[in-house]
Amino acid sequence: MNTLNRIRRSVANRSDDVLLRGEFDQFGSAAQVGRALRELVLDGTLVRLGLGVYAKAKPSVLTGKPIPVRPLEVLAPQALNKLGVTVMASRLTREYNAGQSTQVPAGITLNVGRRRIARKLGFNGKAIQYEHA
Incomplete structure (x- = not known):
């Protein structure tokens, strides 16, 4: 084979x-x-x-x-987890989920903590943005 x-x-x-x-x-x-x-x-x-x-x-x-x-919003955290990066929700997503904001977050932003990531993930023109906390 x-x-x-x-x-x-x-x-x-x-x-x-x-x-x-x-x-x-x-x-x-x-x-x-x-x-x-x-x-x-x-x-x-x-x-x-x-x-x-x-x-x-x-x-x-x-x-x-x-x-x-699956959508890129689901696949990107899975890929980063396989690469050893801990992923959390972005600040805007946390505020929206907690009811502190009525604005739905646009785009795909992931909080990667204090890690510096240069890897670009995306598909068909949609790319992942990284947020540092």
């Missing part, structure tokens, strides 16, 4: 929606894994959220193009 089929089967059997490139290192060399992941992105099984971060995909009902199975 080749690397592409092994990775395809592994993706189908996983329950989590976010996948890191490092999770597939045991299936082959770095070049083989990279080619297999690129092929899975091209055929619509996966979508790329960032460098080495992928999500399971489904076809869009409007365009037919692949989109993530």
Whole structure:
């Protein structure tokens, strides 16, 4: 069985929606894994959220193009947790949930504490913003 089929089967059997490139290192060399992941992105099984971060995909009902199975607001904290970053709700989200504000927070902002994060996560023009507390 080749690397592409092994990775395809592994993706189908996983329950989590976010996948890191490092999770597939045991299936082959770095070049083989990279080619297999690129092929899975091209055929619509996966979508790329960032460098080495992928999500399971489904076809869009409007365009037919692949989109993530869950919204970016759900996938981004999962990806950061897999990368070892503790994620909390942003200040605006906390105020809205506590009833202190009536403004619904626009965009996707995550509080990462005092950590400095340079990783860009996003899909289709929507990007994650980081807030430091």
